[in-house]
Amino acid sequence: MLAKVEKKRPLSRYLKDFKHTQTHCCQCGKPLDRMTLVFRGQIINKEAIAGMDQLVDDAVWLTLSQELTALCRFCSVISCDSATNYFDIKAFKQYLFEQTAMSHSTIREYVVRLRRLDEILATCNYPHDKFSQPSGSLSLIEDVPDAGRSNYRIALRKYDQYLNWQRNF
Ligand SMILES: [Zn+2]
Structure with a gap:
């Protein structure tokens, strides 16, 4: 019986085939x-991918x-961008996706707004414990001038809905 020869191919080839x-x-x-x-x-x-030229076999x-x-x-x-500090963007997105009839582009818009807001909060070192109180997003609007802008307000209200839904879950 002939020993099976393990064929090896560059990893990039496997990845391209996978794609x-x-x-x-x-x-x-x-x-x-x-x-x-x-x-x-x-x-x-x-x-x-192009640079992944190491040889691997099927098992690897x-x-x-x-x-x-x-x-x-x-x-x-949404899944891979840098982690957020305050909002649970991934769960929020999942909620919008499963519990509302929103289009992809609308969901994306909400996510982008919260991401920006998250950066603003991180920049001004907003206290986490204050944020995580039930009235967190309301105090946010009072404390952080930028958060009061209408596009952020709308996103915050939606995030609040998500939090309520999660509490009653
Ligand atoms: Zn997708």
Whole structure:
């Protein structure tokens, strides 16, 4: 009997093949037009893929590919961007996605606003304990001038709805 020869191929080839087999976003199930490959929570871009020339065999690839996901742009932005300090953006997005009939672009808009607001809070070192009180977002509007702007107000109200929903869950 002939010993099975382990064929090795560059990792980049495996990744490119993987990309071609993905048709829908792993997270929201939307058909993919522009996809983002995410490995262990990190986005890997085209340039990075091109540089992955280490030789691997099918067994190694199989292990690696279990931690690989293909996401649409929308989901990749929300899942992989830098962690937020105050708002639980990921859970909030999931809530909007599952509990409301909002379009992707509207959800994205809310998420972007809260992200900006989160940065503002982090910049001015807003106390976390004050934020996590039930009236947190109200005091926020009083304490942080920028938070009172109407686009942030709307996003905060929506976030409040999410918090209430979560409390009653
Ligand atoms: Zn998606």
